[in-house]
Amino acid sequence: MQESHYPELLSVNDITRAFESHGYICTSRIATVVYLAAALNKPVLVEGPPGVGKTELAKTCAAVIDKPLVRLQCYEGLDEAKALYEWKYGKQLLYTQILKEQLGDILGGASGLKESIQRLHSTGDVFYAREFLEPRPLLKAMEQEAGAVLLIDEIDKADFEFESLLLEVLSDYQVSIPEIGTIAAASKPLVFLTSNDTRDLSDALKRRCLHLHIPFPSVELEKRIVASRVPELQQHLAEQLVRFVHAVRDFDLKKAPAISETIDWARSLLLLHANHLDRQLVHDTLNVLLKYEEDIETTEGELNKLLRELEIV
Amino acid sequence: MTASAGSDQLLTFIKFLRGRDIPISPADTLDAVHVASLLGYQDRETLKHGLASVLAKSRPEQARFSDAFDVFFRHSDQRDDVQNSVTNEAQALPNDSETISTSNGVSSGMSTLEQLAQQNTDLAELLESPLVRGLSSSEDGALAVAIEQAAANAAINGIRLFTQRGQYMRKMLDALGERQLRDAAIALENNNQEAFNEVQRLREILRDRVRDRVEHAYMVHAVGDTEDMLDQALAEVKLGNVSPYQMARMRKLIDRMARKLASRHGRRRRKTRRGQLHVPATLRKAAATDGIIFEPRWRKVERRKPQVMAICDVSGSVATYAKFLLMFLYAVQDVLPRTRSFAFSSALGEVTDWFKTLPVEEAINTVNQRYGGATDYARAFTDFSELALNDINRATTVIILGDARNNDSDPRLDLLADIKSRCKRLLWLNPEPKKAWGTGDSEMLRVIRCCHIAQECNKLKQLERIVDKLLADSRG
Numbered sequence: 001m002q003e004s005h006y007p008e009l010l011s012v013n014d015i016t017r018a019f020e021s022h023g024y025i026c027t028s029r030i031a032t033v034v035y036l037a038a039a040l041n042k043p044v045l046v047e048g049p050p051g052v053g054k055t056e057l058a059k060t061c062a063a064v065i066d067k068p069l070v071r072l073q074c075y076e077g078l079d080e081a082k083a084l085y086e087w088k089y090g091k092q093l094l095y096t097q098i099l100k101e102q103l104g105d106i107l108g109g110a111s112g113l114k115e116s117i118q119r120l121h122s123t124g125d126v127f128y129a130r131e132f133l134e135p136r137p138l139l140k141a142m143e144q145e146a147g148a149v150l151l152i153d154e155i156d157k158a159d160f161e162f163e164s165l166l167l168e169v170l171s172d173y174q175v176s177i178p179e180i181g182t183i184a185a186a187s188k189p190l191v192f193l194t195s196n197d198t199r200d201l202s203d204a205l206k207r208r209c210l211h212l213h214i215p216f217p218s219v220e221l222e223k224r225i226v227a228s229r230v231p232e233l234q235q236h237l238a239e240q241l242v243r244f245v246h247a248v249r250d251f252d253l254k255k256a257p258a259i260s261e262t263i264d265w266a267r268s269l270l271l272l273h274a275n276h277l278d279r280q281l282v283h284d285t286l287n288v289l290l291k292y293e294e295d296i297e298t299t300e301g302e303l304n305k306l307l308r309e310l311e312i313v
Numbered sequence: 314m315t316a317s318a319g320s321d322q323l324l325t326f327i328k329f330l331r332g333r334d335i336p337i338s339p340a341d342t343l344d345a346v347h348v349a350s351l352l353g354y355q356d357r358e359t360l361k362h363g364l365a366s367v368l369a370k371s372r373p374e375q376a377r378f379s380d381a382f383d384v385f386f387r388h389s390d391q392r393d394d395v396q397n398s399v400t401n402e403a404q405a406l407p408n409d410s411e412t413i414s415t416s417n418g419v420s421s422g423m424s425t426l427e428q429l430a431q432q433n434t435d436l437a438e439l440l441e442s443p444l445v446r447g448l449s450s451s452e453d454g455a456l457a458v459a460i461e462q463a464a465a466n467a468a469i470n471g472i473r474l475f476t477q478r479g480q481y482m483r484k485m486l487d488a489l490g491e492r493q494l495r496d497a498a499i500a501l502e503n504n505n506q507e508a509f510n511e512v513q514r515l516r517e518i519l520r521d522r523v524r525d526r527v528e529h530a531y532m533v534h535a536v537g538d539t540e541d542m543l544d545q546a547l548a549e550v551k552l553g554n555v556s557p558y559q560m561a562r563m564r565k566l567i568d569r570m571a572r573k574l575a576s577r578h579g580r581r582r583r584k585t586r587r588g589q590l591h592v593p594a595t596l597r598k599a600a601a602t603d604g605i606i607f608e609p610r611w612r613k614v615e616r617r618k619p620q621v622m623a624i625c626d627v628s629g630s631v632a633t634y635a636k637f638l639l640m641f642l643y644a645v646q647d648v649l650p651r652t653r654s655f656a657f658s659s660a661l662g663e664v665t666d667w668f669k670t671l672p673v674e675e676a677i678n679t680v681n682q683r684y685g686g687a688t689d690y691a692r693a694f695t696d697f698s699e700l701a702l703n704d705i706n707r708a709t710t711v712i713i714l715g716d717a718r719n720n721d722s723d724p725r726l727d728l729l730a731d732i733k734s735r736c737k738r739l740l741w742l743n744p745e746p747k748k749a750w751g752t753g754d755s756e757m758l759r760v761i762r763c764c765h766i767a768q769e770c771n772k773l774k775q776l777e778r779i780v781d782k783l784l785a786d787s788r789g
Contacts, residue, residue: 032362039351089607210366213375
């Protein structure tokens with residue numbers, strides 16, 4: 001078994017504690033998977049509804065192990081040149097122009113084509129060297145000497161071919177560049193991939209990853225999250241707020257409010273110096289929690305009943 | 314628990330998961346072993362999370378995994394306890410007999426039997442047997458140990474079929490020495506009703522325990538195999554003979570086949586979209602770099618979107634086959650999105666919309682009600698030509714499902730030939746076996762000449778092959 005080179009991630013309990021001190025409350029499930037990712041050197045595929053802290057997990061992880069976070073945002077049409085590396089064409093062109101005269105010096109005195117070419121060969125492939133290589137996020141993450149956290153965000157938005165491109169990076173932590181050869185990671189980065197489940201990922205990709213599904217949190221957990229993120233908020237208000245959000249999640253909504261919305265709402269209430277939830281306040285601030293007009297209407301319709309049930313009048 | 318015992322258990326668990334429709338590759342198994350050795354077997358909750366992260370790869374799989382983990386490890390935990398108590402028991406046995414008899418006294422059932430035994434020497438003898446002592450004792454350990462041993466003797470892990478359960482129960486009961494109880498029951502039946510009832514009660518308890526054990530073994534070791542076998546059998550059975558209670562399984566099977574085909578063909582399409590070098594665009598792009606070509610540009614291959622039109626005979630004899638064909642076609646909608654379907658027996662109508670709005674089974678029922686009846690191909694072809702002939706082009710594949718039996722009237726094959734000349738491919742699927750083609754009122758031999766391909770199609774396997782070919786062609 002390989003030893004993890006991240007001393008902060010050596011046991012499930014350490015991880016839970018370290019993440020909590022950075023303001024990320026993780027379930028035992030999350031902590032276990034992060035531990036395994038560090039111990040087995042495997043990428044983590046994080047799935048779940050938007051706003052439950054998928055991206056935040058990677059950010060916090062980078063903060064905990066105190067290493068740079070390299071982020072690759074995926075989108076349709078993302079390709080090798082934007083994700084892996086690109087040759088600096090401009091620089092190459094410029095150098096060839098400048099070095100034209102040098103070329104004359106090198107070739108001076110050479111007799112015949114054959115000898116000239118031999119001399120050129122002996123100078124090596126100067127224009128396809130590391131200096132002319134523009135590293136993109138994947139290569140950049142491999143090049144970090146002390147290790148890094150690589151976040152490949154919303155992988156489901158990228159094209160199918162891009163997944164195949166990732167396979168080499170994810171299983172062997174190396175990048176093959178035809179002109180140079182294979183560049184292996186200086187220190188294996190921790191990799192997080194996030195997906196919103198808009199399409200099925202390929203089996204090959206899934207096979208290489210640890211799977212972590214983050215659902216909406218329980219009431220207890222969400223209270224702790226709010227307390228950790230918005231500590232200034234009064235406790236009884238936080239409780240009302242979380243219970244309200246949980247009740248709203250049960251409605252048939254276009255987009256159910258996630259943790260990030262709960263936190264936004266908590267912050268708004270704090271700004272408004274609210275002491276407790278009431279009908280007017282909820283009515284005025286509902287647009288922080290819900291992002292679609294239809295959803296707001298649905299919830300407004302049920303508001304009285306909802307508040308009565310939660311005994312917030 | 315030792316590490317090897319743990320990994321044995323883990324392998325059995327993985328087999329159990331495969332049986333529950335969670336595909337696990339050998340590489341996954343290796344990962345699982347790593348995970349388990351890192352996390353240990355003590356903390357079940359952590360182990361569950363860890364194993365889930367390598368073994369369950371989608372949300373439905375995660376739900377199934379969670380259930381399976383709970384079921385599997387609950388039983389195996391019980392077994393561990395038993396095994397521990399086996400070792401304890403072995404050490405404590407010599408001076409333990411007194412405690413057993415005192416605990417027996419507490420149990421009410423025993424006291425009746427004991428009282429009766431004082432008048433009957435046979436009964437007293439029976440009472441001395443370890444099985445009866447275990448059964449009537451309030452301590453569960455001894456009996457559980459005996460059952461585990463009997464299970465090992467009966468080689469219960471070899472169970473493969475549901476119907477073998479009785480046989481394994483008998484083996485285990487024999488190994489436990491149940492015969493003695495049965496003999497006693499027979500002897501007591503006519504002369505001592507009270508004792509007889511008591512013995513019967515004990516037998517019932519024993520049978521329950523053994524049945525539990527056998528069922529668990531069946532669930533762990535056999536369910537997966539049996540499911541596979543049923544699926545295979547179902548794929549080979551004549552579609553007309555699929556009974557209603559098999560429909561749920563059939564649907565699942567079709568969905569699975571469709572998913573496989575869809576993923577196989579969906580990928581190929583994207584690969585072949587790039588065409589030849591686009592010289593003008595490449596040169597234009599090169600202008601910025603002083604005429605040096607850095608970035609080649611490619612033409613896109615323009616392709617007409619493939620379309621499938623399925624024409625199904627839904628008259629009595631062929632209706633079931635039509636149902637499965639349509640089910641299959643609509644299960645591959647992801648890769649074949651422009652499917653139009655038509656149903657006829659005499660009059661023909663388009664039923665595409667029903668399949669878009671209703672669940673497949675309901676749509677099929679509606680189709681059957683609306684268009685069922687006696688077959689008339691001439692009418693059907695005429696209607697179809699009016700409805701859709703103008704929409705048929707070189708990218709269209711037309712599939713006709715029918716037995717080509719036209720009740721001795723003219724089927725208007727000239728219309729069929731017209732369809733053939735317009736479309737890319739005309740496929741006739743006939744659920745009758747080839748030998749029956751052309752017999753009686755079958756027009757099949759004449760029909761063959763008017764189609765590109767005519768095929769016998771009455772099994773799911775054949776249907777799968779046809780849809781596979783269809784997808785390959787339509788991408789071509």
